[in-house]
Amino acid sequence: MADILLVHGSCHGAWCWRDLIPALQALGHTARAIDMPSHGSDPTPVAQVTLAGCRDAVLAASTPETIIVGHSWGGYPISAAAEADPAAMKALVYLCAYVPKDGMSMVEMRRQSPRQTIADAVDKSADGLSYTVKPDCVQELFYHDCPPATVRNALARLCPQPIAPQDTPLPLTDRWDQVPKAYIRATDDRTIPPEYQAQMSLSVPPDMRFDIDSSHSPFFSHPDTLAGILNAIAEQTFPSGRPC
Template sequence: MEDPHMHFLLIHGSWHGAWCWHKIVPRLQAEGHSAHAIDLPGRGRSPARSQLVSLKSMVGAALAAMPEDQTTTIVVHSRYGVLASQLAELAPERIARTIYLASFMLPNGKAVADYFREDRDSQLPPFVDINRLGLWDWLRPEAYRHVLYHDCRDEDNALAASLLCREPLRPAIGKLRLTDDRYGRVPRGYIRLSEDRAVSPFLQDRLLNETSCDRVETVQAGHSAYFSKPDQLTAAICRIAGG
């Protein structure tokens, strides 16, 4: 019989940190699971110069946060689907499942940058400034409420506005190196966000057409469903993880 107790590692997307999961962690714990969120290198308690932060260093940070005595279910948001995929390639035996939340679930040999500008319905690109010398990108504040948090409460908007940070650029331009024997053996699920203005439903469906998943859920929410629809999102995570 499958162990009803699962361990979840929650990985944030661009410009965010572990703080964005503050409504989801206690809800997963209330369901009888263990869960924690991490700050990826370059923010929070892991400050680093953007030039030094790579996809490899982010994968290493995520791997170090996973328990060795239990497999982990990865829940990953937005840009860092690429991190979760590369992590599955590195350590498939330690991952029970990867759940991509409106996330860049890309094929082998691709990078976030290959898809970002091709999202015809995304309202995000005009507001992203790139510093190629410093190797970071930044979302202009005028896009916060309109693009990321349009269906969120004022207090969620205020929290995010006080904590959003620059994002290291190198992980977005690095090409994935994935194999069927390793990455391919980790089960994948996907949660679509039907009102997402950042990673649009158009791009989410393209990603699902290019990479197969055995379980797909849809939550009627914008990009930051962990703020706007925490109960519905937690339920979708649990259905995919335990279904």
């Protein structure tokens, strides 16, 4: 079976995968999650967070047989990791995530969306280095189909998101192209419009595009369904089973 590395999105941490990890383990996979710099238990000061540092955190946790799943903004650091060392992972999975265009930052990618969903939902810090999601917008934006207890738990854990790595352009070459990719679109997403996800998913082969009827947080709302999709991706990535 597969080794699956989970990379969270903006303002989250490794904690957000708590329900998906056991669902993947029940299917026989090794599943683990990491904190991006300044998130969760990572002590990096917000002012020191860079896209390169996020990339390096992914590379440090990956092996050549790892399937890396990036959620939302997490699509950028996993792409940067593939560009830096395409042999360091087996495949990338974009989970309702941004798929970079050559030379564009995530901020620029977000502006290309056919609908803007978060402009009125975030507050920038006084020093201009990070942003937070307004508490009264969190459930509608991220978790509208999630259990109430899960929403309360998440609200207590959300943290500031550094702006600099999201405003850093990412050049891509055939190194990134070498890595197999899949896309999972959340069809009821209120953060990244589903139609924009459909557009970004065109960068992966048709048989590696999947839909899940979920909000922006399928790891909370439909962990078993999401685990099943990731299992299908793993079976296509390792058609003869995980190498020994």
